Amino acid sequence: MQGSARRTGVMTDVHRRFLQLLMTHGVLEEWDVKRMQKHCYKVHDRNATVDKLEDFINNINSVLESLYIEIKRGVTEDDGRPIYALVNLATTSVSKMATDFAENELDLFRKALELIIDSESGFASSTNILNLVDQLKGKKMKKKEAELVLQKFVQNKWLIEKEGEFTLHGRAILEMEQYIRETYPDSVKICNICHSLLIQGQSCETCGIRMHLPCVAKYFRSNAEPRCPHCNDYWPHEIPEVFDPEKEREPGISKSNRKSLRSRRH
Amino acid sequence: MSEQSKDLSDPSFAAEAPSSEAQSSPGVPGGVPPSATLAEPQSPPLGPTAAPQAAQPPQAPIEEVDPKALLEAAEEGRAHQAPSAAQPGPAPPAPAQLVQKAHELMWYVLVKDQKKMIIWFPDMVKDVIGSYKKWCRSILRRTSLILARVFGLHLRLTSLHTMEFALVKALEPEELDRVALSNRMPMTGLLLMILSLIYVKGRGARESAVWNVLRILGLRPWKKHSTFGDVRKLITEEFVQQNYLKYQRVPYVEPPEYEFFWGSRASREITKMQIMEFLARVFKKDPQAWPSRYREALEEARALREANPAAHCPRNSVSED
Numbered sequence: 001m002q003g004s005a006r007r008t009g010v011m012t013d014v015h016r017r018f019l020q021l022l023m024t025h026g027v028l029e030e031w032d033v034k035r036m037q038k039h040c041y042k043v044h045d046r047n048a049t050v051d052k053l054e055d056f057i058n059n060i061n062s063v064l065e066s067l068y069i070e071i072k073r074g075v076t077e078d079d080g081r082p083i084y085a086l087v088n089l090a091t092t093s094v095s096k097m098a099t100d101f102a103e104n105e106l107d108l109f110r111k112a113l114e115l116i117i118d119s120e121s122g123f124a125s126s127t128n129i130l131n132l133v134d135q136l137k138g139k140k141m142k143k144k145e146a147e148l149v150l151q152k153f154v155q156n157k158w159l160i161e162k163e164g165e166f167t168l169h170g171r172a173i174l175e176m177e178q179y180i181r182e183t184y185p186d187s188v189k190i191c192n193i194c195h196s197l198l199i200q201g202q203s204c205e206t207c208g209i210r211m212h213l214p215c216v217a218k219y220f221r222s223n224a225e226p227r228c229p230h231c232n233d234y235w236p237h238e239i240p241e242v243f244d245p246e247k248e249r250e251p252g253i254s255k256s257n258r259k260s261l262r263s264r265r266h
Numbered sequence: 267m268s269e270q271s272k273d274l275s276d277p278s279f280a281a282e283a284p285s286s287e288a289q290s291s292p293g294v295p296g297g298v299p300p301s302a303t304l305a306e307p308q309s310p311p312l313g314p315t316a317a318p319q320a321a322q323p324p325q326a327p328i329e330e331v332d333p334k335a336l337l338e339a340a341e342e343g344r345a346h347q348a349p350s351a352a353q354p355g356p357a358p359p360a361p362a363q364l365v366q367k368a369h370e371l372m373w374y375v376l377v378k379d380q381k382k383m384i385i386w387f388p389d390m391v392k393d394v395i396g397s398y399k400k401w402c403r404s405i406l407r408r409t410s411l412i413l414a415r416v417f418g419l420h421l422r423l424t425s426l427h428t429m430e431f432a433l434v435k436a437l438e439p440e441e442l443d444r445v446a447l448s449n450r451m452p453m454t455g456l457l458l459m460i461l462s463l464i465y466v467k468g469r470g471a472r473e474s475a476v477w478n479v480l481r482i483l484g485l486r487p488w489k490k491h492s493t494f495g496d497v498r499k500l501i502t503e504e505f506v507q508q509n510y511l512k513y514q515r516v517p518y519v520e521p522p523e524y525e526f527f528w529g530s531r532a533s534r535e536i537t538k539m540q541i542m543e544f545l546a547r548v549f550k551k552d553p554q555a556w557p558s559r560y561r562e563a564l565e566e567a568r569a570l571r572e573a574n575p576a577a578h579c580p581r582n583s584v585s586e587d
């Protein structure tokens with residue numbers, strides 16, 4: 001590396017500590033990130049004014065650019081909470097998982113991922129995943145074992161489980177979007193509004209375009225007669241509420257009424 | 267634990283569009299197809315590297331001799347020979363490729379540390395460095411440099427004997443960032459709770475005592491917790507596996523009882539002063555409320571300062587800083 005002071009971006013101890021902490025935690029919600037940023041300033045540069053988070057992160061990213069890593073901001077698909085993670089752009093993020101999991105476990109994840117991407121709802125049932133256990137590469141895995149491995153994925157924030165079904169955690173989407181889009185170009189779904197990868201969302205029953213729930217919320221905000229942006233047909237689904245960081249004191253706890261947002265059967 | 271999947275050690279790489287030797291370009295060299303460990307286990311993973319037939323070999327990438335016993339022990343090849351000597355083997359890679367390897371190694375080390383896994387030198391060679399083993403020294407050095415400059419972390423050789431590395435914070439002041447971050451008790455809060463109990467007792471903490479303390483936090487051995495999951499498994503297996511705790515049978519006691527001790531990793535990574543600060547914060551008391559422990563912590567802090575004035579002694583450090 002030719003030197004850290006590139007034409008853009010300067011790293012100070014504030015930034016370094018921030019990076020350390022972000023890496024340690026893997027993925028963080030925005031309110032945590034803001035607290036963390038303030039903490040880093042407090043430790044190293046008490047008197048400085050705290051940069052706006054976006055600028056702060058852009059500054060760091062300009063330094064990270066040459067290392068092919070990036071602090072990425074994403075939004076959870078079910079309730080639109082902003083999350084941040086340090087992701088590796090150069091290699092597939094699965095190599096990040098690969099240090100943790102055995103060959104057959106990785107393959108189980110791969111199978112689950114394929115089922116999730118192919119599904120209409122963005123969820124793959126536990127049963128369907130477990131039925132593929134015989135096809136796994138590597139050491140033979142029993143269904144009981146596979147159940148535990150799936151739980152391991154949940155604990156490591158690669159998958160989310162809801163009522164016996166699995167979908168991708170926001171972190172997995174952040175890290176693996178590029179890989180998924182390139183590996184499954186035909187089955188991958190894209191949001192009509194933000195053009196990012198879509199796993200869970202709502203779709204128009206007439207023309208089939210899809211939108212993330214948070215994207216639906218923003219697009220149709222205070223619109224009494226929501227219509228499909230593509231074919232103008234009446235939008236047949238319940239419009240969720242836009243995520244309001246002020247109202248959400250405990251972002252980790254998903255409110256029970258949010259579960260109803262999953263109901264949009266195509 | 268997990269077996270390294272074979273693909274990770276495959277040293278040959280899919281050829282990218284001809285080499286990115288112009289390393290001055292700040293952007294990513296070309297669209298990067300994520301040759302995925304997931305997608306084709308047969309095909310080479312770990313990022314886009316041009317095949318090691320560089321346009322022209324630059325000046326010999328072998329850095330000046332750096333007598334680290336570790337690297338000489340682990341390297342089979344003779345790294346001191348000029349690569350152009352009559353020797354079957356890949357031509358010296360372009361500087362850009364070494365830089366890329368350094369970046370891969372950086373990420374590898376960061377992830378291992380994040381997962382609290384041991385950073386083992388032979389694994390580094392097998393999983394990342396691969397056929398670039400001869401240039402391992404320069405790759406390692408560059409990685410250390412990047413980690414220090416960008417992350418403020420030192421890649422430190424903690425044990426020549428076991429060839430283990432660790433990522434150590436290089437920023438002053440050392441602080442318990444984790445505790446600063448969250449009101450909820452994160453994993454490390456749980457660990458610190460147990461470690462401080464052991465520390466205050468001055469000897470091993472019986473499992474029953476530990477559960478008495480954890481009960482205050484609402485944790486029970488039989489109850490699954492929303493954050494921690496199976497708490498008992500966490501503290502008796504995972505923390506033990508990671509060498510943060512030791513879980514041993516109390517001798518000569520029937521029916522069998524177990525007790526916890528500090529693990530080697532805890533002794534390495536956590537100072538007594540940090541424990542005192544933790545206790546002070548949790549109990550809202552002055553650290554001097556535990557006078558003998560506080561004295562011990564001061565002693566340790568002083569000993570540490572004397573042992574490591576600014577940087578670690580050169581023998582143990584691969585970092586330039």
